[in-house]
Amino acid sequence: MSAERPTDRAASRVAGVATDGRVPDATVARLATYLRVLGSLGDRAIMTVSSEELAALAGVNSALLRKDLSFLGSYGIRGVGYHVATLTEEIARTLGITVHRSVALIGVGNLGQALAGYAGFASRGFRIAALIDADPMRVGTTIRGLVVRDIADLEGIVADEQITIAVLATPASVAQEVCDRLVAAGVTSILNFAPVVLNVPSDVDVRKVDLAAELQILSFHETRKAAADISRAVGAER
Amino acid sequence: MSAERPTDRAASRVAGVATDGRVPDATVARLATYLRVLGSLGDRAIMTVSSEELAALAGVNSALLRKDLSFLGSYGIRGVGYHVATLTEEIARTLGITVHRSVALIGVGNLGQALAGYAGFASRGFRIAALIDADPMRVGTTIRGLVVRDIADLEGIVADEQITIAVLATPASVAQEVCDRLVAAGVTSILNFAPVVLNVPSDVDVRKVDLAAELQILSFHETRKAAADISRAVGAER
DNA sequence: TAGATTGTTAATCGATTAACAATC
C-alpha cells in the first residue's frame, strides 16, 4: 500500500523461470490455440514443425509465434524447428493442464446443458465434476451421467470436489449473487456466460463469453463493409 | 489528406463523421457492453448517467469510456453526463443493430440447439432466420419454431434470406468446408464455435469462441496463483 | 561447410491512463 507505483501490478511475484516468469496475457490466450494445432499434428504423426508452418496453422505471424514460445523457454532447435511432442508438453505444463482440472457448472438451463455435454472440455484438460442448479424440477435429474445438485449445497460441493474453476451459466438476474457465493466458497476462476459484469476481488479471475456481443461486433463490421460497397458503387471516392 | 501520416490506415474511407470515422477494434468490443448496461439503466427509468457511473457499471476506467464514446461523436453534456436514451441510440446505430439482422445457424447439435434457443440474440438485435444441418435425422425437425433445413440447400437459403452473418456450430472436421460454402454464397461475417482456425478472404470477418481455450486461460492463472500461495507459505519472498 | 530456422533486438503500432482545459 505504501509507495506502490501505479502500474506495478505484480512486481515481486513468484518468478524463478529464466527471465522473470511473466507470460503476457495476449500470449497465454494464443497458447491454447497452438496447443490445439500441435495436437492435430501429433495425431497425424508429424514429429517436427517450423515456426513458419505452426504459425500458418494457428493463423498468426511467425515472428509472433516465436516470441510467444520464447516466454516458455528455449524449446526450438535452430535449423530444424520444434519437436511436436516436446512443445505440446511444455505448453500444456504452462497452462497447468497436465493434470485434469475439475470444474463446476452452475445453471443447467438451455446453454448449461449444452456445455455439460461439450466433449471439448474433457479432451482438452477439464472434467466437469458437478452440475448445480436452483430449479427443483432440474435438481436430482441426471445429465450426461451426472446428477444435478441443489445450489443450496454449493459451498459443500465446492469444498468436497476441491473446485477452483466454475462455469457460470445462470440467468443474468442471479449471476452476481451466485458469483459471490462461489468466491466465498473458494473459487478463484470463473467463466461467465451471463450477460452481466461480475464484481469480484482482485485475486479472482473472470473471463466472459458474451454471445450477443460477438454478433454485435460482427454487425459493426458489416455496416462498415456495406458503406464501403455503396461509396464504391456511387463512385463517391474521397 | 495530402501528406498522410503513417498511422493513417483508412484515410479516405466512407467517413462522414467528425474526425475520420475510424473506431478502434478494442472500442467496438466494449460498445456492446456499454449498450447492455445502458439498456438496464433505461429499464430502471434512469435518464442520465455520468462517465464515472457508466464506467463503473461496465467495469472499465472512466477515461477509457469517455475516449471510446468520443469516437462516435460528441454526445455528452459537460457538467451533466450522458442522456441514456440518446447514447443507447447512437451506440446501436454505430453497431448497426437499429435494424434487426438475420443470421443463419449451421449445425444444430449439442451446442447449436442451445444457441438456437438463446433469448439474448433476439433481445439484442438478431433474428435467427435459418437452422441448417447435415444430419438426415435432424433435417425436417422443428426447433424453437424453426424447421431445420438441409445443408444441401445452404446457398439458396443464404440468398433467399439475404443472410450475411452466420453462426458456425458444426463439428470441427467439416467447419472449413462449410465456411467455404458460406463465403461463396455471400456470407461476410462468421461467428465460429468450432475449434479450428478458419481460412477466409480478407473481406470476411471471423470471430471465434473457443470454450475449452477460455478454461485453459483460467487454468494458467490458477497455476500462477497456486505457485504464489506456496511461495508465500514457505516464506520464500524475493 | 551450407542451408535452415530459432531466439532476440529494435522499431512501430495500438491501447490505456491521468490530468486538465473547455464548457455545460
Next chain:
DNA sequence: TAGATTGTTAATCGATTAACAATC
C-alpha cells in the same frame, strides 16, 4: 457564478512485426 463533468492531450504501457545474428 460555482460546481460538475465532458472531450482531448500527452505520457505510458503493452503488443506486434521485420530483420538478423546465433546456431543447429
